[in-house]
Amino acid sequence: MSSLKDQKQQFVSDLLGGSLKEIYSIVGVSIASLFTFKILAQVLGNNNNGVLYIIHDLYFNVFLLVCSVTIYSNNILFMYKALGAASLLLFIVSLFVVKKTPKTQKPNVELLTPKSFVTAYRSHMLILTNIAILAVDFHVFPRRFAKVETWGTSIMDMGVGSFVFSMGVVNSRSLIKQNLSGSNTKKTQFSATSYFKLLISNTKKSMPMLVLGVIRLISVKGLEYQEHVTEYGIHWNFFITIGFLPIFIAILDPLFNLIPRFLVASLISVVYEIALCQGGLLKFILTSENRLDNILTMNKEGMFSFFGYLSIFIYGQSFGPFVLTNKPTYNNLISFTNTTKKSLLTVTTTTGLLITTVIYQLAFNIINESSYFHNVSRRLANLPYVLMIVAYNAFFLLCYNLIENFFGSNNTGSKILDSTNKNGLVFFLIGNLMTGLVNLTINTLECDNKLATIIIMGYATILVSITYLMNEYKIYIKI
Numbered sequence: 001m002s003s004l005k006d007q008k009q010q011f012v013s014d015l016l017g018g019s020l021k022e023i024y025s026i027v028g029v030s031i032a033s034l035f036t037f038k039i040l041a042q043v044l045g046n047n048n049n050g051v052l053y054i055i056h057d058l059y060f061n062v063f064l065l066v067c068s069v070t071i072y073s074n075n076i077l078f079m080y081k082a083l084g085a086a087s088l089l090l091f092i093v094s095l096f097v098v099k100k101t102p103k104t105q106k107p108n109v110e111l112l113t114p115k116s117f118v119t120a121y122r123s124h125m126l127i128l129t130n131i132a133i134l135a136v137d138f139h140v141f142p143r144r145f146a147k148v149e150t151w152g153t154s155i156m157d158m159g160v161g162s163f164v165f166s167m168g169v170v171n172s173r174s175l176i177k178q179n180l181s182g183s184n185t186k187k188t189q190f191s192a193t194s195y196f197k198l199l200i201s202n203t204k205k206s207m208p209m210l211v212l213g214v215i216r217l218i219s220v221k222g223l224e225y226q227e228h229v230t231e232y233g234i235h236w237n238f239f240i241t242i243g244f245l246p247i248f249i250a251i252l253d254p255l256f257n258l259i260p261r262f263l264v265a266s267l268i269s270v271v272y273e274i275a276l277c278q279g280g281l282l283k284f285i286l287t288s289e290n291r292l293d294n295i296l297t298m299n300k301e302g303m304f305s306f307f308g309y310l311s312i313f314i315y316g317q318s319f320g321p322f323v324l325t326n327k328p329t330y331n332n333l334i335s336f337t338n339t340t341k342k343s344l345l346t347v348t349t350t351t352g353l354l355i356t357t358v359i360y361q362l363a364f365n366i367i368n369e370s371s372y373f374h375n376v377s378r379r380l381a382n383l384p385y386v387l388m389i390v391a392y393n394a395f396f397l398l399c400y401n402l403i404e405n406f407f408g409s410n411n412t413g414s415k416i417l418d419s420t421n422k423n424g425l426v427f428f429l430i431g432n433l434m435t436g437l438v439n440l441t442i443n444t445l446e447c448d449n450k451l452a453t454i455i456i457m458g459y460a461t462i463l464v465s466i467t468y469l470m471n472e473y474k475i476y477i478k479i
Contacts, residue, residue, distance in 0.1 A: 008226040017152030018144035029068040030124040117404035123417040129159040130431035137444040138452035157378035161389035168316020179338040202250035213239035236302025265314035273383040308381020322352030353398040360391035419471030
Protein backbone atom coordinates (compact mmCIF):
# COMPACT_ATOMS: atom_id res chain seq x y z
CA MET A 1 0.00 0.00 0.00
CA SER A 2 1.56 3.30 -1.12
CA SER A 3 1.75 6.25 1.26
CA LEU A 4 -0.48 9.32 0.93
CA LYS A 5 2.57 11.31 -0.25
CA ASP A 6 3.17 8.78 -3.05
CA GLN A 7 -0.51 8.84 -4.02
CA LYS A 8 -0.50 12.63 -4.26
CA GLN A 9 2.72 12.62 -6.31
CA GLN A 10 1.25 10.05 -8.68
CA PHE A 11 -1.92 12.16 -8.95
CA VAL A 12 0.07 14.94 -10.66
CA SER A 13 2.52 12.73 -12.58
CA ASP A 14 2.60 11.36 -16.15
CA LEU A 15 -0.06 13.79 -17.41
CA LEU A 16 -0.55 14.72 -21.07
CA GLY A 17 -2.45 18.02 -20.88
CA GLY A 18 -5.21 19.19 -23.21
CA SER A 19 -5.84 21.28 -26.30
CA LEU A 20 -4.84 24.91 -26.78
CA LYS A 21 -8.36 25.70 -27.97
CA GLU A 22 -9.79 24.58 -24.63
CA ILE A 23 -7.13 26.50 -22.67
CA TYR A 24 -8.05 29.72 -24.48
CA SER A 25 -11.77 29.09 -23.91
CA ILE A 26 -11.31 28.38 -20.19
CA VAL A 27 -9.10 31.43 -19.55
CA GLY A 28 -11.38 33.52 -21.78
CA VAL A 29 -14.02 33.30 -19.05
CA SER A 30 -11.99 35.94 -17.19
CA ILE A 31 -12.51 38.32 -20.14
CA ALA A 32 -16.25 37.64 -20.27
CA SER A 33 -16.49 38.00 -16.48
CA LEU A 34 -14.69 41.34 -16.50
CA PHE A 35 -16.91 42.65 -19.29
CA THR A 36 -20.08 41.73 -17.37
CA PHE A 37 -18.59 43.07 -14.14
CA LYS A 38 -17.92 46.46 -15.71
CA ILE A 39 -21.43 46.76 -17.12
CA LEU A 40 -22.93 45.89 -13.74
CA ALA A 41 -20.57 48.38 -12.09
CA GLN A 42 -21.98 51.11 -14.33
CA VAL A 43 -25.51 50.19 -13.31
CA LEU A 44 -24.65 50.13 -9.58
CA GLY A 45 -22.76 53.41 -9.77
CA ASN A 46 -19.37 54.42 -8.40
CA ASN A 47 -19.85 53.29 -4.80
CA ASN A 48 -17.20 50.56 -4.89
CA ASN A 49 -16.96 50.48 -1.10
CA GLY A 50 -20.45 49.10 -0.50
CA VAL A 51 -21.08 45.48 0.53
CA LEU A 52 -23.06 44.76 -2.65
CA TYR A 53 -20.22 46.05 -4.79
CA ILE A 54 -17.63 43.90 -2.96
CA ILE A 55 -19.82 40.80 -3.30
CA HIS A 56 -20.26 41.26 -7.03
CA ASP A 57 -16.54 42.01 -7.35
CA LEU A 58 -15.74 38.74 -5.59
CA TYR A 59 -18.30 36.83 -7.65
CA PHE A 60 -17.16 37.98 -11.09
CA ASN A 61 -13.41 38.29 -10.52
CA VAL A 62 -12.82 35.27 -8.28
CA PHE A 63 -15.68 32.79 -7.98
CA LEU A 64 -16.39 32.53 -11.70
CA LEU A 65 -12.69 31.85 -12.31
CA VAL A 66 -12.86 29.04 -9.74
CA CYS A 67 -15.95 27.60 -11.47
CA SER A 68 -14.28 27.69 -14.89
CA VAL A 69 -11.54 25.27 -13.81
CA THR A 70 -13.67 23.11 -11.51
CA ILE A 71 -17.42 22.37 -11.61
CA TYR A 72 -18.04 24.01 -15.02
CA SER A 73 -14.79 22.94 -16.68
CA ASN A 74 -16.64 20.39 -18.83
CA ASN A 75 -19.47 22.78 -19.68
CA ILE A 76 -17.67 26.04 -20.30
CA LEU A 77 -20.12 27.04 -23.03
CA PHE A 78 -22.82 27.39 -20.37
CA MET A 79 -20.72 30.02 -18.59
CA TYR A 80 -20.32 32.01 -21.79
CA LYS A 81 -24.06 31.84 -22.50
CA ALA A 82 -24.93 32.93 -18.96
CA LEU A 83 -22.42 35.80 -18.98
CA GLY A 84 -23.52 36.83 -22.48
CA ALA A 85 -27.18 36.93 -21.45
CA ALA A 86 -26.32 38.85 -18.26
CA SER A 87 -24.23 41.36 -20.22
CA LEU A 88 -27.01 41.95 -22.73
CA LEU A 89 -29.62 42.43 -20.01
CA LEU A 90 -27.38 44.76 -17.99
CA PHE A 91 -26.50 46.75 -21.11
CA ILE A 92 -30.20 47.33 -21.80
CA VAL A 93 -30.75 48.39 -18.18
CA SER A 94 -27.74 50.71 -18.34
CA LEU A 95 -29.30 52.58 -21.27
CA PHE A 96 -32.05 53.75 -18.93
CA VAL A 97 -30.12 53.98 -15.64
CA VAL A 98 -26.65 55.27 -16.46
CA LYS A 99 -26.34 58.96 -17.16
CA LYS A 100 -24.19 59.62 -20.18
CA THR A 101 -21.41 62.12 -19.59
CA PRO A 102 -19.39 63.61 -22.43
CA LYS A 103 -15.87 62.26 -22.68
CA THR A 104 -13.15 64.84 -22.17
CA GLN A 105 -9.54 64.40 -23.15
CA LYS A 106 -6.77 65.82 -21.06
CA PRO A 107 -4.51 68.06 -23.15
CA ASN A 108 -1.34 66.96 -21.35
CA VAL A 109 -1.24 63.20 -20.93
CA GLU A 110 1.47 61.81 -18.69
CA LEU A 111 3.58 59.21 -20.43
CA LEU A 112 3.60 56.65 -17.61
CA THR A 113 0.57 56.10 -15.38
CA PRO A 114 -1.10 52.85 -14.26
CA LYS A 115 -3.30 51.24 -16.92
CA SER A 116 -6.47 49.48 -15.87
CA PHE A 117 -6.24 46.75 -18.49
CA VAL A 118 -2.72 45.77 -17.39
CA THR A 119 -3.95 45.61 -13.78
CA ALA A 120 -6.90 43.40 -14.75
CA TYR A 121 -4.74 41.16 -16.97
CA ARG A 122 -2.08 40.63 -14.32
CA SER A 123 -4.52 40.20 -11.43
CA HIS A 124 -6.71 37.66 -13.22
CA MET A 125 -3.57 35.73 -14.16
CA LEU A 126 -2.40 35.73 -10.53
CA ILE A 127 -5.80 34.72 -9.19
CA LEU A 128 -6.22 31.91 -11.72
CA THR A 129 -2.65 30.69 -11.10
CA ASN A 130 -3.17 30.59 -7.34
CA ILE A 131 -6.51 28.83 -7.75
CA ALA A 132 -4.81 26.18 -9.89
CA ILE A 133 -1.92 25.47 -7.51
CA LEU A 134 -4.40 24.32 -4.86
CA ALA A 135 -7.15 22.96 -7.13
CA VAL A 136 -4.70 20.60 -8.86
CA ASP A 137 -4.65 18.45 -5.71
CA PHE A 138 -8.41 17.78 -5.95
CA HIS A 139 -10.32 15.52 -8.35
CA VAL A 140 -12.62 18.42 -9.27
CA PHE A 141 -9.69 19.96 -11.20
CA PRO A 142 -9.44 17.98 -14.50
CA ARG A 143 -6.11 16.21 -15.00
CA ARG A 144 -5.78 17.75 -18.47
CA PHE A 145 -5.44 21.18 -16.76
CA ALA A 146 -2.49 20.06 -14.59
CA LYS A 147 1.17 20.37 -15.60
CA VAL A 148 2.16 17.86 -18.24
CA GLU A 149 5.00 15.42 -17.64
CA THR A 150 7.11 16.35 -20.68
CA TRP A 151 5.24 17.08 -23.92
CA GLY A 152 1.95 18.92 -24.30
CA THR A 153 0.02 21.95 -23.09
CA SER A 154 -2.14 22.70 -20.06
CA ILE A 155 -3.60 25.62 -18.16
CA MET A 156 -1.00 25.27 -15.38
CA ASP A 157 1.85 25.16 -17.90
CA MET A 158 0.44 28.33 -19.42
CA GLY A 159 0.11 29.90 -15.97
CA VAL A 160 3.74 29.49 -14.89
CA GLY A 161 5.02 30.97 -18.16
CA SER A 162 2.49 33.82 -18.04
CA PHE A 163 3.61 34.66 -14.50
CA VAL A 164 7.17 35.20 -15.79
CA PHE A 165 5.97 37.10 -18.87
CA SER A 166 3.84 39.47 -16.77
CA MET A 167 6.84 40.06 -14.49
CA GLY A 168 8.78 41.14 -17.55
CA VAL A 169 6.04 43.54 -18.64
CA VAL A 170 5.83 45.13 -15.18
CA ASN A 171 9.64 45.22 -14.84
CA SER A 172 9.90 47.30 -18.01
CA ARG A 173 8.26 50.17 -16.12
CA SER A 174 11.58 50.91 -14.41
CA LEU A 175 13.34 50.91 -17.80
CA ILE A 176 10.85 53.45 -19.14
CA LYS A 177 11.43 55.63 -16.07
CA GLN A 178 15.19 55.49 -16.70
CA ASN A 179 14.61 56.81 -20.21
CA LEU A 180 12.28 59.52 -18.95
CA SER A 181 14.90 60.69 -16.44
CA GLY A 182 17.52 60.82 -19.18
CA SER A 183 19.82 58.36 -17.38
CA ASN A 184 20.01 56.20 -20.49
CA THR A 185 20.97 58.87 -23.01
CA LYS A 186 24.45 57.43 -23.53
CA LYS A 187 23.34 53.83 -23.42
CA THR A 188 25.60 52.66 -26.27
CA GLN A 189 28.69 53.62 -24.28
CA PHE A 190 29.81 50.79 -22.01
CA SER A 191 30.95 51.68 -18.51
CA ALA A 192 32.52 48.96 -16.39
CA THR A 193 31.70 50.85 -13.19
CA SER A 194 28.01 51.23 -14.08
CA TYR A 195 27.87 47.62 -15.23
CA PHE A 196 29.17 46.20 -11.96
CA LYS A 197 26.94 48.55 -9.95
CA LEU A 198 23.94 47.20 -11.86
CA LEU A 199 25.11 43.63 -11.34
CA ILE A 200 25.48 44.15 -7.59
CA SER A 201 22.16 45.99 -7.35
CA ASN A 202 20.24 43.27 -9.20
CA THR A 203 21.94 40.56 -7.16
CA LYS A 204 20.71 42.26 -3.98
CA LYS A 205 17.20 42.41 -5.46
CA SER A 206 17.38 38.68 -6.17
CA MET A 207 18.34 37.65 -2.66
CA PRO A 208 14.85 37.71 -1.04
CA MET A 209 13.44 35.44 -3.75
CA LEU A 210 16.42 33.10 -3.64
CA VAL A 211 16.07 32.91 0.15
CA LEU A 212 12.40 32.03 -0.31
CA GLY A 213 13.49 29.31 -2.73
CA VAL A 214 15.82 27.85 -0.11
CA ILE A 215 13.11 28.09 2.57
CA ARG A 216 10.68 26.25 0.31
CA LEU A 217 13.28 23.56 -0.35
CA ILE A 218 13.91 23.03 3.37
CA SER A 219 10.17 23.03 4.13
CA VAL A 220 9.33 20.51 1.42
CA LYS A 221 12.11 18.15 2.51
CA GLY A 222 11.48 18.61 6.22
CA LEU A 223 7.69 18.13 6.07
CA GLU A 224 7.96 15.33 3.49
CA TYR A 225 5.56 17.29 1.27
CA GLN A 226 4.78 15.73 -2.11
CA GLU A 227 7.09 16.92 -4.88
CA HIS A 228 7.38 16.29 -8.59
CA VAL A 229 11.10 15.85 -9.32
CA THR A 230 10.84 16.09 -13.12
CA GLU A 231 9.29 19.56 -12.82
CA TYR A 232 12.45 21.44 -11.75
CA GLY A 233 14.69 18.82 -10.16
CA ILE A 234 15.50 17.68 -6.64
CA HIS A 235 16.55 21.04 -5.14
CA TRP A 236 15.48 23.65 -7.68
CA ASN A 237 12.04 25.31 -7.57
CA PHE A 238 10.14 28.15 -9.26
CA PHE A 239 11.23 30.72 -6.66
CA ILE A 240 14.87 30.04 -7.54
CA THR A 241 14.08 30.50 -11.24
CA ILE A 242 12.46 33.86 -10.49
CA GLY A 243 15.34 34.82 -8.21
CA PHE A 244 18.02 34.38 -10.85
CA LEU A 245 16.20 36.43 -13.51
CA PRO A 246 17.38 39.92 -12.34
CA ILE A 247 21.00 38.71 -12.14
CA PHE A 248 21.00 37.46 -15.73
CA ILE A 249 19.19 40.59 -16.91
CA ALA A 250 22.07 42.61 -15.46
CA ILE A 251 24.63 40.31 -17.12
CA LEU A 252 22.96 40.85 -20.50
CA ASP A 253 22.59 44.63 -20.07
CA PRO A 254 25.37 45.62 -22.55
CA LEU A 255 23.63 43.51 -25.20
CA PHE A 256 20.31 45.29 -24.58
CA ASN A 257 22.05 48.58 -25.31
CA LEU A 258 22.88 47.36 -28.82
CA ILE A 259 20.06 45.02 -29.83
CA PRO A 260 16.26 45.27 -29.30
CA ARG A 261 15.11 43.06 -26.44
CA PHE A 262 12.84 40.88 -28.55
CA LEU A 263 15.87 39.94 -30.68
CA VAL A 264 17.91 39.07 -27.57
CA ALA A 265 15.03 36.89 -26.34
CA SER A 266 14.80 35.23 -29.74
CA LEU A 267 18.55 34.62 -29.82
CA ILE A 268 18.51 32.96 -26.38
CA SER A 269 15.57 30.73 -27.36
CA VAL A 270 17.05 29.71 -30.70
CA VAL A 271 20.50 28.91 -29.29
CA TYR A 272 18.91 26.91 -26.47
CA GLU A 273 16.71 25.07 -29.01
CA ILE A 274 19.75 24.19 -31.12
CA ALA A 275 21.48 22.84 -28.00
CA LEU A 276 18.41 20.72 -27.26
CA CYS A 277 17.88 19.34 -30.75
CA GLN A 278 21.40 19.20 -32.16
CA GLY A 279 23.70 19.27 -29.14
CA GLY A 280 22.41 16.27 -27.23
CA LEU A 281 20.97 18.38 -24.39
CA LEU A 282 17.48 16.96 -24.88
CA LYS A 283 18.64 13.41 -24.23
CA PHE A 284 20.68 14.55 -21.24
CA ILE A 285 17.67 16.25 -19.60
CA LEU A 286 15.12 13.51 -20.30
CA THR A 287 17.35 10.57 -19.29
CA SER A 288 16.38 9.41 -15.81
CA GLU A 289 19.46 7.21 -15.24
CA ASN A 290 21.77 10.18 -14.63
CA ARG A 291 19.54 11.87 -12.04
CA LEU A 292 21.82 11.31 -9.03
CA ASP A 293 25.19 11.75 -10.78
CA ASN A 294 25.88 15.30 -9.57
CA ILE A 295 24.25 18.60 -8.59
CA LEU A 296 23.65 19.49 -12.24
CA THR A 297 21.82 16.26 -13.10
CA MET A 298 19.82 16.50 -9.87
CA ASN A 299 18.44 19.87 -11.01
CA LYS A 300 18.80 19.69 -14.79
CA GLU A 301 15.19 20.66 -15.57
CA GLY A 302 15.34 23.78 -13.44
CA MET A 303 18.79 24.87 -14.58
CA PHE A 304 18.22 24.45 -18.30
CA SER A 305 14.56 25.51 -18.49
CA PHE A 306 15.77 28.75 -16.87
CA PHE A 307 17.00 29.88 -20.30
CA GLY A 308 13.48 29.52 -21.67
CA TYR A 309 12.02 31.50 -18.77
CA LEU A 310 14.72 34.14 -19.17
CA SER A 311 13.68 34.49 -22.79
CA ILE A 312 10.00 34.79 -21.80
CA PHE A 313 10.87 37.48 -19.24
CA ILE A 314 12.78 39.51 -21.83
CA TYR A 315 9.95 39.15 -24.34
CA GLY A 316 7.68 40.55 -21.62
CA GLN A 317 10.03 43.50 -21.20
CA SER A 318 9.86 44.16 -24.94
CA PHE A 319 6.10 44.76 -24.66
CA GLY A 320 6.54 47.53 -22.09
CA PRO A 321 7.26 50.51 -24.40
CA PHE A 322 3.88 50.25 -26.16
CA VAL A 323 1.80 48.55 -23.44
CA LEU A 324 2.60 50.71 -20.38
CA THR A 325 2.91 54.15 -21.96
CA ASN A 326 -0.07 56.47 -22.50
CA LYS A 327 1.19 57.93 -25.75
CA PRO A 328 3.38 56.47 -28.49
CA THR A 329 7.13 57.02 -28.24
CA TYR A 330 9.63 56.72 -31.08
CA ASN A 331 10.01 53.13 -32.36
CA ASN A 332 8.19 51.86 -29.27
CA LEU A 333 7.32 48.60 -31.02
CA ILE A 334 10.95 47.51 -30.66
CA SER A 335 12.76 49.88 -28.28
CA PHE A 336 12.70 52.15 -25.21
CA THR A 337 12.95 55.89 -25.93
CA ASN A 338 11.74 59.11 -24.36
CA THR A 339 10.93 61.00 -27.57
CA THR A 340 7.58 61.15 -29.35
CA LYS A 341 8.73 61.24 -32.98
CA LYS A 342 6.76 59.08 -35.40
CA SER A 343 7.92 56.22 -37.59
CA LEU A 344 6.53 52.97 -38.97
CA LEU A 345 7.55 51.34 -35.69
CA THR A 346 5.79 53.98 -33.56
CA VAL A 347 2.44 52.48 -32.54
CA THR A 348 -0.44 52.95 -30.14
CA THR A 349 -1.03 50.33 -27.45
CA THR A 350 -3.87 48.63 -29.33
CA THR A 351 -2.00 48.62 -32.65
CA GLY A 352 1.15 47.27 -30.99
CA LEU A 353 -0.77 44.45 -29.32
CA LEU A 354 -2.59 43.62 -32.55
CA ILE A 355 0.69 43.44 -34.49
CA THR A 356 2.49 41.35 -31.86
CA THR A 357 -0.48 39.02 -31.46
CA VAL A 358 -0.53 38.28 -35.18
CA ILE A 359 3.26 37.91 -35.44
CA TYR A 360 3.74 35.64 -32.41
CA GLN A 361 0.64 33.55 -33.14
CA LEU A 362 1.94 32.96 -36.68
CA ALA A 363 5.47 32.22 -35.43
CA PHE A 364 4.18 29.74 -32.86
CA ASN A 365 1.88 27.94 -35.29
CA ILE A 366 4.58 27.66 -37.96
CA ILE A 367 7.13 26.22 -35.53
CA ASN A 368 4.59 24.06 -33.70
CA GLU A 369 3.49 22.46 -36.99
CA SER A 370 7.05 22.04 -38.29
CA SER A 371 8.63 18.59 -38.28
CA TYR A 372 12.00 20.18 -37.46
CA PHE A 373 10.93 21.02 -33.89
CA HIS A 374 9.73 18.95 -30.96
CA ASN A 375 6.35 19.50 -29.33
CA VAL A 376 5.70 22.14 -26.67
CA SER A 377 7.44 21.30 -23.39
CA ARG A 378 7.12 23.32 -20.19
CA ARG A 379 9.61 20.92 -18.58
CA LEU A 380 12.25 22.01 -21.10
CA ALA A 381 10.90 25.55 -21.72
CA ASN A 382 11.85 25.01 -25.36
CA LEU A 383 11.28 27.41 -28.26
CA PRO A 384 7.70 26.22 -29.02
CA TYR A 385 6.79 26.70 -25.35
CA VAL A 386 8.32 30.18 -25.24
CA LEU A 387 6.48 31.32 -28.38
CA MET A 388 3.24 29.77 -27.13
CA ILE A 389 3.49 31.81 -23.91
CA VAL A 390 4.27 35.06 -25.73
CA ALA A 391 1.49 34.55 -28.30
CA TYR A 392 -1.02 33.65 -25.58
CA ASN A 393 -0.20 36.70 -23.44
CA ALA A 394 -0.19 39.07 -26.42
CA PHE A 395 -3.69 37.86 -27.33
CA PHE A 396 -5.11 38.27 -23.83
CA LEU A 397 -3.44 41.64 -23.33
CA LEU A 398 -5.17 42.73 -26.54
CA CYS A 399 -8.53 41.47 -25.23
CA TYR A 400 -8.14 43.33 -21.93
CA ASN A 401 -7.05 46.44 -23.82
CA LEU A 402 -10.17 46.33 -26.02
CA ILE A 403 -12.34 46.15 -22.90
CA GLU A 404 -10.53 49.21 -21.52
CA ASN A 405 -11.11 51.03 -24.82
CA PHE A 406 -14.83 50.22 -24.61
CA PHE A 407 -15.38 51.26 -20.98
CA GLY A 408 -12.69 53.90 -20.48
CA SER A 409 -9.38 53.77 -18.67
CA ASN A 410 -9.87 55.51 -15.33
CA ASN A 411 -9.46 52.32 -13.27
CA THR A 412 -10.54 48.69 -13.24
CA GLY A 413 -13.49 49.45 -10.97
CA SER A 414 -12.45 46.42 -8.94
CA LYS A 415 -10.87 46.78 -5.52
CA ILE A 416 -9.92 43.09 -5.64
CA LEU A 417 -8.04 43.39 -8.94
CA ASP A 418 -6.33 46.62 -7.92
CA SER A 419 -5.16 45.25 -4.55
CA THR A 420 -4.04 41.92 -6.03
CA ASN A 421 -1.93 43.72 -8.61
CA LYS A 422 -0.26 45.96 -6.02
CA ASN A 423 0.91 42.99 -3.93
CA GLY A 424 1.29 40.40 -6.69
CA LEU A 425 4.32 38.49 -5.43
CA VAL A 426 3.01 38.50 -1.86
CA PHE A 427 -0.28 37.14 -3.20
CA PHE A 428 1.59 34.34 -4.98
CA LEU A 429 3.72 33.57 -1.91
CA ILE A 430 0.74 33.39 0.46
CA GLY A 431 -1.04 31.18 -2.06
CA ASN A 432 1.86 28.71 -1.95
CA LEU A 433 1.91 28.73 1.85
CA MET A 434 -1.85 28.20 2.10
CA THR A 435 -1.71 25.41 -0.49
CA GLY A 436 0.83 23.61 1.66
CA LEU A 437 -1.27 24.16 4.78
CA VAL A 438 -4.41 22.74 3.13
CA ASN A 439 -2.52 19.69 1.86
CA LEU A 440 -1.01 19.01 5.27
CA THR A 441 -4.39 19.45 6.98
CA ILE A 442 -6.75 17.37 4.82
CA ASN A 443 -6.59 14.50 2.34
CA THR A 444 -7.50 16.33 -0.84
CA LEU A 445 -7.88 13.07 -2.77
CA GLU A 446 -10.86 12.04 -0.63
CA CYS A 447 -12.84 15.27 -1.10
CA ASP A 448 -15.87 15.12 -3.40
CA ASN A 449 -16.34 17.81 -6.02
CA LYS A 450 -18.77 19.91 -3.98
CA LEU A 451 -16.56 20.02 -0.90
CA ALA A 452 -13.44 20.62 -3.00
CA THR A 453 -15.05 23.60 -4.75
CA ILE A 454 -16.12 25.10 -1.41
CA ILE A 455 -12.57 24.72 -0.05
CA ILE A 456 -11.03 26.31 -3.16
CA MET A 457 -13.50 29.22 -3.06
CA GLY A 458 -12.78 29.75 0.64
CA TYR A 459 -9.05 29.68 -0.04
CA ALA A 460 -9.40 32.19 -2.90
CA THR A 461 -11.58 34.45 -0.74
CA ILE A 462 -9.01 34.48 2.07
CA LEU A 463 -6.23 35.25 -0.43
CA VAL A 464 -7.93 38.25 -2.03
CA SER A 465 -9.10 39.45 1.39
CA ILE A 466 -5.51 39.61 2.63
CA THR A 467 -4.32 41.76 -0.28
CA TYR A 468 -7.56 43.79 -0.08
CA LEU A 469 -6.86 44.66 3.56
CA MET A 470 -3.19 45.35 2.80
CA ASN A 471 -4.30 47.81 0.14
CA GLU A 472 -6.80 49.46 2.49
CA TYR A 473 -4.02 50.02 5.03
CA LYS A 474 -1.54 51.09 2.32
CA ILE A 475 0.77 48.13 2.94
CA TYR A 476 2.77 47.21 -0.15
CA ILE A 477 5.57 44.69 -0.03
CA LYS A 478 8.01 44.52 -2.92
CA ILE A 479 10.00 41.30 -2.99
